[in-house]
Every structure is written in structure tokens, then in C-alpha cells.
Amino acid sequence: MRALKLITSDIRFQYKYGFYLLYAVFTVFYIFLLRLIPEEWKKTVVAVLIYSDPAAMGLFFMGAIILLEKSQRVLDSIAVSPVKVGEYIAAKVASLGFIGVLVGVIIAMTAKTGNLLLTLCGVILASVLFSLLGIIIAVKIKSLNQFVIATVPFLLILTAFPVLTLFYDFGEYVVLHPGVSAIRLIIGGEDNNAVHILVLLFWIILAWMICHSAVKKAFLALGGVKL
Template sequence: MKLKGLILGDIRQQYKYGFYALYTLFTLVYITVLRILPMPWKELCTTALIFSDPVLIGLMFMGAIILFEKSEKVMQALAVSPISVHAYILSKVISIGLISLLSGVLIALFSGMEHSYIHLVTGIMLGSALFTLVGISLSAFISTMNNFMLIMVPTLIISVAPISIYTMGYKSGVMLLHPSISLIELMAGNISIMSLMAIIIWCIAMYIFSCLSVKKMMTI
């Protein structure tokens, strides 16, 4: 019940501060762009735009949420509450994942392309979880908007840049160890044991780091 209450509270907060309105606008723009693209470009761009949702929401929104919660002394309140670190993190992962899932599925439905929705939904949820955990992990080092930009921009580049190399034809199997490459392959329906294991290991690692980050923020 505590987790359910946290999730509902996070959803209300995200709605109140315009996250749902903003991503409704983004989704409509994405769909419009995809509808007018020529077919040879549409498949690649659809996967790329759907992939961008978990990355942008997980990293950028999560950083903004943590900055707000720090300013409101939420972490200090959390430290003396019966709410566990794990419940706090899971609430963020699930509530942010809901936005990513709604946006990604709508883009896929209206893109005019056929999709393996099992692979697509799995990829969106794993990607959202991973990048939300990355956002939480980095938030321990964020105290101002300048810190936010200094940390998040390089992280976005590291997360997205390898995709350009991969889509240009350099498809070494080693690149599947990069979580973004594995997620792109999963969303496109090209799943392998190696890529799935890479994503799961990255998620577990970032969950551990996010727990340490939240504990650190609670003691500041």
C-alpha cells in the first residue's frame, strides 16, 4: 500500500508540473513527423523516436524531479519516514515508465509501421527503468541547474552517440554490451540472449547505484 500511495503521489506531481502535457505535445509532434516521412526513413526514425522517450524522460525529467524534491526537503523527510529507499526508487521507475509507455505505444500505433508490441513494450519499460535509475544515480551530484546541465548533457551524449555508429553499419557484437544498442535492437524485434542479459545487468548495476545515491542524499 505504501508503494501504491507513492506511485499515485508521483503521478499527481508529474501531472501537476506539466510532464504529461509536455509529453502529449512531444508525442503529437513525433507522430506528425513520422506520418510525413518517406517509407525508407520511417522504420529507423520510428524506433529512434520511441527509444528517445525513455532516455529523455528518465534522465531529464528525473533530474528535474530530484532538484525539486531537494528544494522541498523531501529527502530529509524521507530519512525519518517509514518509507524505504527501495519503495522510493520503484515508485519513480514505475511512474516515469508509465509516461514512456503511453508515449511510445501511441507513436508506434500511429506511425503506419508494423511492430512486435511484445518486444516494443518490453524495450520501453526496460529502457525507462534503466535511464530513470541513471537519473537517480546522478542526482546525488546535482544541486543547481548548472550541475544538472554539466552532468546530464555528457550522459545523454554517451547514451545516444553509439547508436549513430551502429545504424551507419558498424554492427560489431561487442556493441550490444552498450545498453542503448541492446534496447534499440530489442524494440526493433531483434532480440538475442547477449543483448537481453546486457540490459538486465545494466539495470541491476544502476539500481544498486541509485540506492547508494538516495541514501547519500538522505544524509545531506
């Protein structure tokens, strides 16, 4: 029940500060853009758009949300409340993941390419991973400029490289890269989708452990003690 209240509170917070409006603008723009793309390119372009916007943008938006909470001293209140570290992280990931998945599904249904179920699976897993990374970075950062600089290496590794693998062959072991597995799930149509899912789950579990430790330290620094 407490987790549900946290999720609804986060959704209201995101709506208040225009995150939903921003996603709506991006969605309309992408749908318009897809109408201009030749049919033979559409499947690849859709995969890149879905991966880079609803999934990868979660990293940026999560950072912005955490920094807003810091500036308004929301974290100070949460740190001394009964809210546990895991509940806080789960609520953040679920609330931002909801809108990311919604946008991804809208784009996929509009384009009518690939397997919608696999696309949904890829978006959800990628959104969770990027949101966790956003929290890990943001809790250690004090300003938006620092956050942007800190995210550049992650974006190059997790966004640019997976897109390159759509056009160049980097070998079979490249699927161990979480971004590559995510974007291939979003495209759909492969036989080794179970491998992609397992790879993403491994990275999500690892990111969750690091995120839990980072948030716990941040809460302790603010005077709260959470398990």
C-alpha cells in the same frame, strides 16, 4: 501498499508540474512528423524517436523531479519517514516509466512498424535504466545547470552512439552496450533478442545498486536512516 501510495503521489506531482502535458505535446509532434517520413525510413526513425524520447528523456525528467523535490524540501520529509530507499527508487522509476511506456506504445502503434511486444520490452527496460541514472546524478547535484552539464557525457554515450550503430557496423560485441541492446529491441526482428534483454537486465541491476547507495547517502545526510 506504501509503494503504491508513493507511485500515485509521484504521478500527481508529475501531472501538477506539467510533465504529462509536455509528453503529450511531444507525442503529437512526433506523430505528425512520422506522417512526413518516407515509408522506407520509418522503421529506423520510429526506433530513434521512441528510444530518445520516452526512454532517454526519462533521464532529464527524473533529474528535474528530484531537483524540484530538493527545492521544496520533499526529500527532507521522506528521509525521516518510514519510506525505505528501495521503495522511494521503485516509485520514482515506476511513475515516470508509466508515462514513458505509454508514449512509446502510442508512437509504435501509430507508425505500425516492428514488433509491438519487443518495442514495449525495449522501452520498459531502457526507461528503467535511464530513470535510475537520472536519480544517481540528481541526488548529487544542487542545480539544474549542474545537472545538464553532468548528463551530457551520459547522453553522448547512451543516446548518440546507439543511434550511430543503426547506420555503421561497430562489430558484434557492440550489443553489450545497453543503449544498443535497447534500440535493437525497439526495432525488433532480430534473433538474439534474449541477449539484448539479458544485457539490459545486467546494466539495470548494476545501476540499481549504485542508485540505492547514492540515495541512501543522501537520506543519511538529511537525517534519515534507511535500509
